[in-house]
Amino acid sequence: MTAQVPATEPSSPGTEIAKADRPNIAILQGFIGSLLILFGSFGVGWLSLASANLRSNPLIIWMRFDQPIGAVAAVLMLATGGMLLVRSWLRLGQRMKGSWGPESRPVVLRAVIAWSAPMCLALPLFSRDVFAYIAQGLVMVSGLNPYKDGYSQISNYLQLGADDLWAQSPTPYGPVFLWIEELVVRITGGQPEFSILLFRLIALLGVALCVYYVPKLAELHGINPNRALWLTAANPLFLVNFIAAVHNDALMIGLALAGLYLAATNRALVGILLVTLSIGIKPITIIFLPFIGLLWAGKNASWRRKFAYWFMTAGISLGLLWIMGLINGFGFGWVGALSTPGSVWIWYAPVGFAGMLVATLGNALGLPGWTLADIVHTIGRVASVGIVLWQMFVGQHSRMIRRLALAFAAIVMLAPMIQSWYVVWLIPLFAVTGLRDDWQAKTLYLFVSFFMVYAISDQLDIWPYFEFSLSAARQIAAVIALGFALYLIFLDPKTKVLFRKKLTVPAPGELRTH
Secondary structure: OOOOOOOOOOOOOOOOOOOOOOHHHHHHHHHHHHHHHHHHHHHHOOOOOOOHHHHOOHHHHHHHHHOHHHHHHHHHHHHHHHHHHHHHHHHHHHHOOOOOOOOHHHHHHHHHHHHHHHHHOOOOOOOOHHHHHHHHHHHHHOOOOOOOOOHHHOOOHHHHOOOHHHOOOOOOOOHHHHHHHHHHHHHHOOOHHHHHHHHHHHHHHHHHHHHHHHHHHHHHOOOOHHHHHHHHOOOHHHHHHHHHOOOOHHHHHHHHHHHHHHHHOOOHHHHHHHHHHHHOOOHHHHHHHHHHHHHHHOOOOOHHHHHHHHHHHHHHHHHHHHHHHHHHOOOOHHHHHOOOOOOOOOOOOHHHHHHHHHHHHHHHOOOOHHHHHHHHHHHHHHHHHHHHHHHHHOOOHHHHHHHHHHHHHHHHHOOOOOOHHHHHHHHHHHHHHOOOOOHHHHHHHHHHHHHHHHHHHHOOOOOOOOOOOHHHHHHHHHHHHHHHHHHHHHHOOOOHHHHHOOOOOOOOOOOOOO
């Protein structure tokens, strides 16, 4: 793949750059924030009814079941810690003072390790999907079909801690992750604490793949690899979703990035294998395949050659998935299961918001409002497919990964439902192809701030017999997190410039520090 050298980032090796301004201060502050997240999780993180050992721990008893003051303290720690981590990430980038040379790699890695370590011990936060993983593993061990049988088929499934909203829904995960779920449950016997630790180790493997391949992909584009690593792996949204929340998306995107790099460096067959494994985690990364086919076809390939390599790429990947389906006996059952969350929408997704407005107006006029909203959602999906096709057929070969990033962003941003971890899928792809220190970086900072505020105030596990209600807990968390975010944007003398000041960019043609 031809290196792309856009004028998008600060610092170049041919200029004088200042040394980093005591970055360990930002790392320490972020570590404190992560510790607060850890202790906050003891009071409001997700805890299974089957976790007898944890539920009998004196500290957890005080924070969760004894007095409401413990839960209030947990909310305060979680909200403060999460937003302190956002500030530390922003300040770490500032403290580098444009010095993103080789000496900055250990600094960023120290930050990633220091900020990740406490989260590895936290109770699951911001999502209880990991309990669904355990439940689906029990479905597999029981010999049931997870694409037909929800985990409501498992006796006492409510004690596992999984959300009963999806208890009767087929799993949207691919065959690879089903095997992982089954393996974890067979090792642990479905015991929640040990199962969560194993799933977190699997998530950490995905994080490690991102840490390894993000700099390599950045270098292919002439983008500073250390700044790309800071934007991606030290990003608090990345850390809380992949480690604290234990999402399987960590392994999914890690495998996809590894496969993308190998395909871009003339090892397309191995790249297709890794991306296929990623699809076997969550099928959304099937979007990588047409772009890997184009990388395989090579620069200046004719349309006949491009279509041939598209066909071969799809044939190899789908063939491998077909073999997996034969082995587990479920075939392509995951294809039908993909429609499970299809009708879900959320207010902050542009298409979801538009659908809500149309539904409200339609109902007011006596029309079938939500039927009209479904049409709006469908238009968004069709538009995203159109953008994907445009990126497949139009664009320079040297911008192939950027084209993939734009196509993937269309799929995410034009859906009626956007979760914070969906945004995390996109960050590495844009970071390795260049994020300018103008509206592009500001947009990322705002996205991170918004989704951290939303996550902190959204899913909290509050003991239902307290006078301190879940609604009150969410309101307190929202006020603290939103207040902290507004402080960072408008008042903090150090960070407010990131959201206001127009930063300078290097002259065209300047290669970034390697």
